[in-house]
Amino acid sequence: MHDIALSISGLTKSYGDFAVLRDLDLQIQRGAIHGLVGLNGSGKTTTLECILGLQGYQGGNISVLGHSPDKLHEARGNVVGIFDTPSLHPYLTVRQCMEHARILCDEPSRSPEEVENLLGITRFSDFKIRHLSLGNNRRASIAQALLGSPELIVLDEPFNGLDAGGVDDVLQIISNLNSQQDTSFLLSSHQLPYLEQICSHIAILHGGRVALSDETASLLGHSVSTVLVKTDQTRAATAVIEKLDGCVLLQTDASGYLHVALQKLESATLNQALIAQQIPVSELILERASLASLFRKITSEDP
């Protein structure tokens, strides 16, 4: 039994002269839900495809549950991938796709009826895949991945095309599988709020490398919240803020908002300090530290 579900070291991948991944390192602990985020074209899908052995790479090592990506079939269904594009036979029905996927499982842990019910696609059982909407197609893809008992599930953009109910279902399933069966997940998505909600760990991909990877709570805990303050006495307010401990004035924008980073200070204390100096505050907007703000900060820097 490996403690590490996935280990990548020094992964290098180029398309012609363009280096997409440069010395990428990433480790996923068994039982973790690891989110992978990055700008468009940052190499998220390429990373997942290299992990799943769907394309080769120029350098580095990848170990998926102790298997090399090009021999992933030796893991006998312990690793499954769900992709951003539909990847089921268009001319089979949903039920036939489930039966087809059962052939690939040594010991299916769930019946087709069970997984269809789990994903809410029972009424589409006899529909051909090509007649399904994108959202239901994605549900069917996820359903067929759950017929066995995979130890690692790799999902590329799992929330694309899903309605709000579908997103809730998928988040619930990920959470249940993780807590009940200790299934590890690697999720790549642009839906940062969902990742923030579900992921135990987050990795930010930037410039072909993992710029940041840690537990979600730790990443957000180290990030500072920002307050936007609007007042007609900007100069006086600036003087007050500069004297206060535990906050830093970042900038004054064109609309007259003072951007204040709260390090050890609560927004209420800042408000109180301004009022005490007879400075009327017309607006005070708290922007809590979020994955989105952290992501923007990391990806705005030069790699």
Add this chain to the structure above:
Amino acid sequence: MSPLQSLTNGFTTAIRAEFYVSLRTFGSKLIVLAPALVIILQNLLIKFQEIAQQTRDSLLGNNDFDAAVADNAYGYFVDGLTTGLTMLGLLLVAQAAYSFSYERDVGAARHLLIRRISRTSLILAKLFHIHVLALLALLLLFVVSYVCSGLLWEFGPIVEDGFELISEAEIRDEISLGLRLAIIPIPAAIAFGLLISVSAQSTTQAITTALGITLAIDIFKSTLGDMSHYLYATFQPSLLDQSYLQDVSRIVRGYSDVLVDPQVQELNLWVPWPALVLFLGLALVLVQRRKL
């Protein structure tokens, strides 16, 4: 796990998965049924044409002296086999070209490869699956052509002026040889289709390239002279037929001017096998490198 075990891991699973899809989709049924249906149609049309001709002749008082020879069912049986095999050859190349490229295009191959099946096993399973389809199609083709010819005409020896020129046993031997020589290139044709399937960027490109090259070879093989005897496709029944089966059709109709070089027959027996090994080997090497 030994390297060989690793390469062929999941072969039986791959075959089960192939047949599961095959039994539930249209393409495989088309390959098995279409050649047989075309033969039925061909024989019916010929029969109608003959009846019309005979009616016209009897009304005009003409007497066709070759009618007895021409009406021998063996001739139509071989014609049916030739037509069916020509069609089957093209269908098999197209199906082989379609098989891998389509699953790659729709992403279905990804699930197979990630979960249980090595790339080598996937290609070998496809090769096996298409051969089973070919075998079924050939059996149906043979039975339908035989029954259809037998119902519409009469099987018998070649008789001219009361003398038996060629006995039924000899006719059957010739048909058997012609059929055997025509079937031998089929595995190479399937492997060629698979090679194109693995190399092409899309399903459309795979099918058009595979069929395009097959038809181009058909046209240009006559310009190769004796060199064409080293080309597996020379021995396949085709649109511009040079196969031995074409000659058998003439033999069983009593033509005695058919001369087949025994050396060419020898080449027919062995040339398709190295071609098969070459195409399959290349397909297996290329599939390891393909992005899926």
